[in-house]
Amino acid sequence: MADPDADTRPTAAPFPSLEELQHWTWVMGRAQQLMMEHVARQWSEAPKTAPAAPAATPSWPGMNLFADAGRIAKAQVDMWTEGLGIWQRALGGDGGKSEIEEKADRDKRFSAPEWRENPLFDMIRQSYILISDRLLGSVEAVEGLDDKEREKLRFATRAFVDAMSPSNFALTNPLVLEKTLETRGENLLKGLEHMLGDLSRGQLTHTDPNAFEVGRNIAVTPGKVVKQTELYQLIQYAPTTKEVFETPLVIFPPWINRFYILDLNPKKSFIRWAVEQGLTVFMVSWKSADEDMADVTLDDYVAAQTDAIDTIRDLLDVEAVHAVGYCVAGTTLAATLALLEARGEADKVASATFLTAQVDFAEAGDLSLFVGDEQMQLIEQLSADKGYLDGRYMAATFNLLRGRDLIWSYVTNNYLMGEDYTPFDLLHWNSDTTNLPAKWHQAYLRDFYRENRLVRPGGVVVDGTPINIGKVKTPTYVQAGREDHIAPPQSVWKITHHFQGPLRFVLAGSGHIAGVVNPPEAQKYQYWTNDEKADTLEAFIAGANETKGSWWPDWIGWIANLSPDKAFAIGPRKPGKGKLKAIEDAPGSYVKAR
Known part of the structure; x- marks a missing residue:
């Protein structure tokens, strides 16, 4: 029972001690100092480096807002x-x-x-x-x-809805309030340091920037750079088996990213795994664009792909290669195959593998929202002076596609909670941006995303030759990610409507990256196959068989059935031992250039 004589009036909050007042005064003063120092740095460095502006959000024409x-x-x-x-x-x-x-x-x-x-x-x-x-x-x-x-x-x-989440604001997030009281405001100071650092770099930080180094603990599969041009380096990887498949493999990675997404570490590396399966593996490492690449176009990228194919054929004295195109490099690989078909040289490519790649952009997903007149004009303005688009703008655009996961969760954890960055090789790669040739980037968005010219016979001209992807007969393996937000599976599926040769379509679990980089030993996700004819992706899924784990074994089985012949891993099968001498160790210098 309560004491009737007890004073039931509310107790006033205790007045902060002198020490507490001094501490919070220091917190506010330090915050002001950090912001002033940031502004001073921006003024002093403005002529040299300007931080990247956020990517433009889509706009839309006038509309009738008066619904029913x-x-x-x-x-x-x-x-x-x-x-x-x-x-x-x-x-x-x-x-x-x-x-x-x-x-x-x-x-x-x-x-x-x-x-x-x-x-x-x-x-x-x-x-x-x-x-x-x-x-x-x-x-x-x-x-x-x-x-x-x-x-x-x-x-x-x-x-807008994601940005307005109460988890993104200190006063409406109980975890931030609790952390602020626990650390006496130092989490906010640390978060402010993180935020100002990102503003200076012009890019949101997702992981510890010092945790990884290309060639030290990522991109470490042994090999040599055996050729270098103004646009690419060609890497040949060292064999690990006594015998190898006679037909080699060349991989064309996205020219909007660094190639080592396929060589993050030994356990995740598609390159290392392919070498262990007995393939002679070559990788194209694209050069990050600079002022000298202002006039680079589709012709140059297709010429680079055909040059790499011919170089490997000559080096190993083989008739054909297996080619892999990942993401946008798959789009240009389709153009390359169509050009070879038009020239009567299609037999140079024994098979083509498309990893989350689009050739028909009729259902290209949210990225197609960024090709309106205003966005195209902004891209032109951003790249007008240098002749290339700073890769940070493209990174910001991709972050917007998954803003809740790639923007606002980091605002909460790193800015408000003041948490340390967690080392994560995939996010390190994601932040390792590549500059894009201005003319080619704009043409890619306009001709493919906006006008969908690649699927029109003669709609695209390469090196003076009108091409038609509908005439491609090369055996093809197509992989799509079921949750892919960059190359939606329904968009990737459309390649089946255009190519005329034998084609195997595989739908993998997860998205644009994890759906591809899924080593068998991880035993993650699953994939679906369907040997019956299907006119739509929905029909394919309805009759598909699900297999647990990685699609990689399915792919190597397909490759082996196409080209079973073997050769000894000697002479030119070893990097630098043939006509092409080693220039430098893998992963080469182009992938390290910033």
């Missing part, structure tokens, strides 16, 4: 009803878990128990989920939009 009045009224009533329910539950009413509450429980941004245990923050998170749902749902109520305009509005609304 009945639908708007119903949406408002539903929102008020659910909002009232949130208040009632926050005040102690027992109405069971609502759909909104269950959805909030599943959202990993609010997975910490503090979001549920405190009624205030529980109400904040549920209110946010409710408003987010209604905002995203309102996109469908807007009248007067075609499919492309609606998709632009949906993307912009989703980006």
